[in-house]
Amino acid sequence: MLATEALKVLKRKGLRMTPQRQAIVTEVMRSKGHINAPAIAARVQARMPGVTPSTIYRTLDVLEDVGLLSHSHLERGAEYHHAGESGHVHLTCSRCGAEDDLSMDEAESLERLVMKHKGFRPDLTHFAISGVCSRCQGRPAKG
Amino acid sequence: MLATEALKVLKRKGLRMTPQRQAIVTEVMRSKGHINAPAIAARVQARMPGVTPSTIYRTLDVLEDVGLLSHSHLERGAEYHHAGESGHVHLTCSRCGAEDDLSMDEAESLERLVMKHKGFRPDLTHFAISGVCSRCQGRPAKG
DNA sequence: GTCGTTGCAAAGCGTTTGCAACTAT
């Protein structure tokens, strides 16, 4: 989604369009993949000095409320991503830190399995899945 | 595992047995399920006032290093559990907060699936799986 | 003019660190 479209979403919800908000939305919509709040703050402040952390955090909350952003829990904490792009599962290697993804197609068969067993409808995109990547499996375990 | 056994493990590793460490190990080994660091601190300090957070955190690190404890990432952050009891996957409902588990048997079929697709060997116990529990699926979504 | 939004400054929370003193071995 483009920043301009995102701004329309906000407008449609009756929310006001301030320069700060524009800068934050632009920066967030431009970023690919996932990004955490401090990183967003850094980028926004680079483009518009004087924007405070409180504004950033409050705006991120708003963007999540209106459905533009979502967050996932990765190894190093919460990270934001475009709500429309939540369609992948994060695989993070506990040894080397490498990140890989599972497509939603692949993830769906997993979700169906859980569904069947528990009647629990999982959202595998919300938390990462930790493990050992194929490369690290061929290496010694610890040191 | 009993606290006495845990203490032996530490001894075997050449680590020293201080009263603080005994209190922490006792409290940790007595707790069932998962528990976070501040809660451990509260319990230990109730039993032995004066034990500082730094000691608690450092000791938890030690216990994890020697393989007595592990931690998982649940919705509200990291939680510790006995390393021997890591054999279940946490399912946390994003609507009502209810927690359920998946047995390792059930989880293994999931893990095999990921393995097959990606050569990535997942540890589904490390992160929780978020979703909507069966009870909440019958309820209205938001308000 | 209203009320959503911002900056500021401070506090909150969980966690980590450096260092000197202590103590289990």
Add this chain to the structure above:
DNA sequence: ATAGTTGCAAACGCTTTGCAACGAC
């Protein structure tokens, strides 16, 4: 005696809060 361990106090990083001023509508 040696080295692991502790308490202290401070700092850390990220996030949240109250409040008065601002500004989009």
